[in-house]
Amino acid sequence: MSNENEITAHGLALLSLINHADLNDRGAMLYSLIDGAKFPSLGRLTLPNDDSVTLHSLLGESAQVDAIYAGPVLLRHARGQHCPVLTKLLKQANSAHFLSLIVSDEPFPILFERLRWLTDVVHDDGTEWVMRYYDPLVLPHWLGVLDRAQRAAALGGSRAWVYIDMHGRPHSFGSEKIGDAVAIPSDPMLLSQQQCDELMSKTLPYMVMHQLESDDQHLLSTLSPRDRYAFFSQQLCKASAYGLSSPADLKCYCMLSLMIGAHFDASPVAAEALRQASPDDSFSERILSWTPEQWASLEESDSIL
Template sequence: MTDNPCQPLLDWCRAPAQARLHRFALLDSAPVEGAFRQRPLQGQRFSSLFEGRQEAVLPEIAPLLIDLDSAQDSSLQRLCEWLWSMGLEHPCLSWMASPLPLDALAAHLRLFHTVDLSEGQTMLLRWYDTRILPQWLGCLTPQQHAQFCAPLVSLSCLDRTARVQTFFQDHQAEHIAPLSEPALGRSLVQLDDRQLAQLMQSSQVDILINRLQSLIAPELARVARGRLAAFLQAHVDQLCAAGIDDAERQLQCLLPALYTSGAAWLHPAFASLLQAPPAGFEAFAAAIQALPDEIYAVDLPLWDKEELVGREDAAA
């Protein structure tokens, strides 16, 4: 742990940079409505990625590309502290370096505001949501990836688990002519069905979190966002590996996991169920109901255990 909670971002800003290299933060304002009015951004240079798009009428939720080089000394520290706190609370913060200045890089990133899908559909893509960003970069073809990342030297984010994820650094940015706007009504990138399916996987855990919040919202509120997301992602990965890939059956399994900090899954009866899960929901739900009550007594609920660990850490 460091004394300064924004140390990674602040250190990155203060580290020596290559000549003519600019550093930026990208803040998705959707979960931080009105971010552009917040005091840490006053006097700083930033550009909305909604500019020139239909969504320009929604500045409250616009993604903001922020020129970190425009902040100095104490104002830079305040800005980084604020950005980092937003990124820890919401999946909304990424940062990048580029030889392009603010306006030119913003113009480049706006070209990826939408994507074309099969059957003539177009979808607004919030790739700057850091739950989506890793899947976005992973689903692109090599040509599309090179197109998107061409002007970037480095790219990192605070991901859905509130951990730093660096996609690349010291990348040789290409000196390319600005990309042309696609024809009216068209997008620069077209995703096929396989790419779309890969991209949509990023929403799986979020769908489950929303469902769980409708059942046990007060309890989940006691678990840090990053810890909850990491816990659920690890368990969903296990469920998918066991062939339990639908939200309804996954929900039935995740509740015992949450109420025992994952220990219920180690009980022989639950382990046996995961090895040969019924395919139909009704049969699966009946199998869950038939599990012995003792599986719920093997450990504390995740929220109680988190608070206990927190108190022990504070006392250490």
């Protein structure tokens, strides 16, 4: 386990991928893309006076000052991997959850506008919202739902974009040809309903995990961090197969799978509640009426499955 004076193992893995991108070739620049909502100390980060590190909010000029540090922020590191601010970031124990690194050949104004274009998204029903692609956990799922043209525009000019995935493994992606920049479309980034639904499905496990940890920070401790995404994906698929769809029911189902066991649904008391669940009598409401005897029966049933 690293101390506060050491770069974390995840941080070293990211730097290793950056080194393969060859920052010294053709003036490529290193950037860190930060999810401010997951790094509360961002607003207290001290930058050098020589402009070797500059901070740029991707929310636009209309954003409130207090919102800037809770949104997507791009840091430009003129000293590359030798930047002390980058080193400080990579010493953070949870840096893999709030930071990804970009090596780009593009002039800064063009890269900035490209990332701004990715941030402000229009749904095909006309609504507008901020896309959280800058969250490293969301990043690969978001990229996976983009069509070929959107992906090319997103990665255009990026030599490498590196991050740590949900299993703790380092990954890198970039444009197919180094420096092969694709023009930023004049129209806003548009996502279809199908793309939104697919992205929601892939990121739902993170949302449920966050809700459960907010209720009890120790609730997920029985699972290895590397196994959590797969576990919740499987449990949410099972819950959906039972017809559960409300946030309360999905959260309740996953909570029981953690507390009782992954196969709790096979016990008679749980099977009955799942079979009778309806919009007027939801699964989460039904379990509130369980007696102590039913709870004991549930735990006993799972222990012998």
